[in-house]
Every structure is written in C-alpha cells, then in structure tokens.
Amino acid sequence: MARVVTIPYRPREQFSGYHGRTQRWACLVAHRRAGKTVACINDVIARAVKEGKNDGRYAYIAPFYSQAKSVAWDYLLRYSEPIQRAKNASELWVELLGGQRVRLFGADNADALRGNYWDGVVCDEYGDWRPSVYGSVIRPALADRNGWCTFIGTPKGHNGFYDVYKQAANDPAWFSQVLRASETGLLSQEELVDSARSMSRDQYEQEFECSFEAAIQGAYYGRELAQAEREGRICSVAYDPELPVYTAWDLGYRDDTAIWWYQVVRDEVHVIDFHASSGQTVAFYGDLIRSKRYEYALHWLPHDARAKTLASGGKSIVEQLAEFLSIGSMRIVPNLDVQDGIQAARMMLPKTYFDAERCDDGLEALKQYQREYDEDKKAFRERPRHDWTSHPADAFRMLAVAWREAEKPEDKPAPVRSLVVGQNTVTLDDLWNEHVRTSRRVA
Numbered sequence: 001m002a003r004v005v006t007i008p009y010r011p012r013e014q015f016s017g018y019h020g021r022t023q024r025w026a027c028l029v030a031h032r033r034a035g036k037t038v039a040c041i042n043d044v045i046a047r048a049v050k051e052g053k054n055d056g057r058y059a060y061i062a063p064f065y066s067q068a069k070s071v072a073w074d075y076l077l078r079y080s081e082p083i084q085r086a087k088n089a090s091e092l093w094v095e096l097l098g099g100q101r102v103r104l105f106g107a108d109n110a111d112a113l114r115g116n117y118w119d120g121v122v123c124d125e126y127g128d129w130r131p132s133v134y135g136s137v138i139r140p141a142l143a144d145r146n147g148w149c150t151f152i153g154t155p156k157g158h159n160g161f162y163d164v165y166k167q168a169a170n171d172p173a174w175f176s177q178v179l180r181a182s183e184t185g186l187l188s189q190e191e192l193v194d195s196a197r198s199m200s201r202d203q204y205e206q207e208f209e210c211s212f213e214a215a216i217q218g219a220y221y222g223r224e225l226a227q228a229e230r231e232g233r234i235c236s237v238a239y240d241p242e243l244p245v246y247t248a249w250d251l252g253y254r255d256d257t258a259i260w261w262y263q264v265v266r267d268e269v270h271v272i273d274f275h276a277s278s279g280q281t282v283a284f285y286g287d288l289i290r291s292k293r294y295e296y297a298l299h300w301l302p303h304d305a306r307a308k309t310l311a312s313g314g315k316s317i318v319e320q321l322a323e324f325l326s327i328g329s330m331r332i333v334p335n336l337d338v339q340d341g342i343q344a345a346r347m348m349l350p351k352t353y354f355d356a357e358r359c360d361d362g363l364e365a366l367k368q369y370q371r372e373y374d375e376d377k378k379a380f381r382e383r384p385r386h387d388w389t390s391h392p393a394d395a396f397r398m399l400a401v402a403w404r405e406a407e408k409p410e411d412k413p414a415p416v417r418s419l420v421v422g423q424n425t426v427t428l429d430d431l432w433n434e435h436v437r438t439s440r441r442v443a
Contacts, residue, residue, distance in 0.1 A: 027168035056100035065106025127161035244297030248399035274362035286324025
C-alpha cells in the first residue's frame with residue numbers, strides 16, 4: 001500500500017500560478033521577502049518527485065556558493081526531510097526516495113558546474129551572475145534530458161536578468177510573473193511606508209516595486225554608460241586594419257583574467273573586443289592574442305605582471321608572455337590608486353565607443369561594478385565590491401590609465417641596448433631596473 005507523505009510546505013497564493021505552470025522556461029521577478037527562494041526550493045522537490053526520472057538531477061544555483069549554502073540549504077533539508085534517502089552537507093545535496101538528487105551550487109565557480117546534466121535548474125538572483133555562465137554551462141546541460149529552468153530575482157538595472165525578463169514577457173513559451181510589494185499584500189502597509197521612509201526612492205522602487213529602471217545604487221559607471229547608450233556609442237565598432245590595436249589586461253591567478261582590445265582614433269577610444277576566463281594558462285592567453293589576427297602595437301599589463309612566483313619556475317608573467325608576444329610590445333601600467341584609476345575611466349568614457357556584440361560581457365560587468373556596502377554603517381564604502389565584475393573593471397582601469405599615459409608629451413627615448421639570447425643570468429626585471437622606461441604615444 002502506498003504511503004502518504006506530507007511535505008511541510010504551504011504555498012502562498014501568490015505563487016500558485018508558478019507552481020501550476022506548464023511551460024519549460026520561467027521568469028519570476030519578486031520583491032524582497034516575498035518568499036521566492038522557499039517557493040522555488042519546494043517547486044524543485046515537487047517536480048523531482050512527480051517527474052520520477054531515473055537518476056534525476058536538479059540544481060539550485062545562487063550567484064555565490066556561500067550564498068546558496070546560507071540562503072537555501074536549511075530550506076532544502078527541512079522541506080525534503082520526509083522523503084530523504086540520503087544527504088551530504090559538505091557537497092550540499094539531498095537524495096530523495098526515488099533516487100532523484102537536488103544539489104546547491106554557486107555560479108561563481110563555473111568549473112564546478114561543468115560535466116553535469118540537469119532535469120531542472122533554478123537560477124537565483126540571476127542579475128548577479130556572470131552573463132556567460134548560463135549559455136556556456138547551464139543551457140547545454142539541460143539539452144539531452146529536456147530539462148526546465150527558472151530564473152528568479154529582484155531587479156538591478158538593465159542586466160542579464162532584465163534581458164531574460166523581456167524575453168519571458170513576450171514569449172508564450174515562457175511563464176512570466178512580477179510580484180510587486182504594493183500588489184501582493186505579503187508585507188503590511190505600515191512596513192512598506194516605513195521602508196520607503198528609510199530608503200532612497202531608487203532603492204525602494206528596485207527592491208519592493210521590482211523596477212528595472214531604478215539606478216543601481218553605488219554603481220561607478222552607471223551614468224557614463226547610460227549616456228553612451230543614449231548617444232549611440234554602444235554600437236557596431238569595426239576593426240580598422242589601418243590602425244594599431246592595443247590590449248589592456250587584469251591578471252587573475254585563481255579567478256578571472258580579463259582583456260580589452262581597443263584602437264585610438266584621434267581623441268576617441270574604440271573598444272573592439274573583450275575576453276574574460278578563469279583557470280587558464282599563460283599559453284592560453286598568448287595564443288588567444290595571436291588568434292585575433294590584429295596588428296598590435298602595445299599590450300598594457302598591470303604592475304603585478306612583474307612579480308615572480310615559485311609555481312611558474314621563478315618567472316614573471318611578462319617573462320612567460322615573452323614566449324608568445326614580443327617583449328618590446330609589452331608595457332606596465334603605472335601603479336595608481338584604485339580611485340584614481342576609476343576617475344581616469346570616468347573621464348575617458350565620454351570619448352569611448354564599444355562594440356555591442358563583442359564587448360557584451362565586459363559592458364555588463366562595467367554596468368554592475370559598484371561600491372561595497374557596509375551593512376553596519378548603512379553606507380557605501382570607498383572600495384569596490386569584489387565579485388565577477390572586478391577583473392573586467394580593473395582591466396578597463398588599466399586601459400584608461402594607459403590611454404592617459406599615452407596622451408602625455410613624449411620624452412626623448414632612452415637608447416636601446418641589445419639583448420643577448422642564450423646563456424644569460426640577467427632577467428627582464430633587471431633590465432627594467434637598469435633602463436629608463438618611457439611611455440610611447442598611442443596614436
């Protein structure tokens with residue numbers, strides 16, 4: 001005789017449409033404290049049971065692994081407890097009686113997501129994700145099992161989540177729902193009035209009224225990029241073979257390395273390409289640069305490119321890259337304070353054009369790049385928040401500082417001495433210390 005099992009979840013009426021959906025794809029835009037995480041965890045559990053697939057695999061993915069653990073792990077344990085066969089707290093998964101497994105992940109570690117297949121996925125706070133993760137990792141993993149996917153979150157400007165929302169709102173193949181605090185009745189009117197009194201208008205409209213138009217609080221380049229959009233400077237920017245190409249880098253050893261490609265046309269900066277990836281070798285980036293088939297002038301590297309590491313056999317990044325790129329084409333960006341670099345980028349942005357397609361991920365990072373918020377003082381700190389946007393934004397700072405350096409009047413170049421190839425104990429760093437380094441005009 002079949003045993004009746006009751007899961008301790010009482011769906012809120014506001015989520016009944018979501019739970020009863022028939023579409024494969026869903027977008028749920030909900031105000032803070034609406035209960036979207038609880039609803040989605042229970043939806044995953046219920047669908048895993050009803051679908052009854054052999055070795056079913058389901059995932060809840062937050063922007064960060066630590067966030068998935070703190071926000072959703074207790075919910076997953078509590079609501080699946082009556083039908084749990086096994087659980088693993090170190091890997092954050094539970095196995096249900098039918099053999100289906102639900103696991104929590106963080107989008108910050110894309111490599112941990114690779115190699116999986118999924119029958120269903122919840123992408124939580126999708127606006128905080130690196131935009132490439134879904135297309136390169138999540139979507140392919142749903143293909144062979146015809147898996148479904150739900151995107152949930154609260155707006156943060158015109159980012160990747162906004163793009164999903166726009167598609168869902170106009171496509172019958174999608175379930176789409178917006179839950180605004182003024183309409184759901186889930187929070188008392190007194191609470192909403194008090195929240196509105198203690199928050200800025202943009203904050204309240206974004207967090208409680210699900211406005212995608214509210215400005216992102218603490219964003220460094222929001223105003224400048226909005227102006228670039230209005231003026232048509234985020235468009236199609238073609239590579240001009242008559243002009244040299246420059247690159248600006250930020251190096252990540254455990255996380256992303258980011259590179260911008262740009263050309264200078266009189267007093268304009270034409271940004272024609274962008275790349276960011278993690279866990280790759282120096283050889284990978286050397287081959288990437290050469291594969292672009294651009295005519296290069298200079299490659300601008302951050303000051304830490306000179307640092308030698310034991311893991312690289314005592315070689316600096318510059319010395320390793322010299323196996324792929326001309327040593328004469330590499331320059332070190334002056335080591336300025338972060339705030340000075342940000343100011344340089346702000347001053348350059350009104351003269352900058354971006355290729356909308358090739359620079360899409362980089363532009364999204366610049367739009368999302370923001371100051372860190374101090375929860376205790378209820379104010380933004382001066383330093384940037386470190387997340388997936390940091391390396392693209394830092395590389396863009398390198399670009400701005402390099403461009404500013406190139407605009408300075410030229411000094412008389414120091415005489416060039418030959419470099420003997422063969423048995424030589426002199427390092428490139430020794431040569432740099434001995435010679436006077438001069439900047440060359442970028443034009």
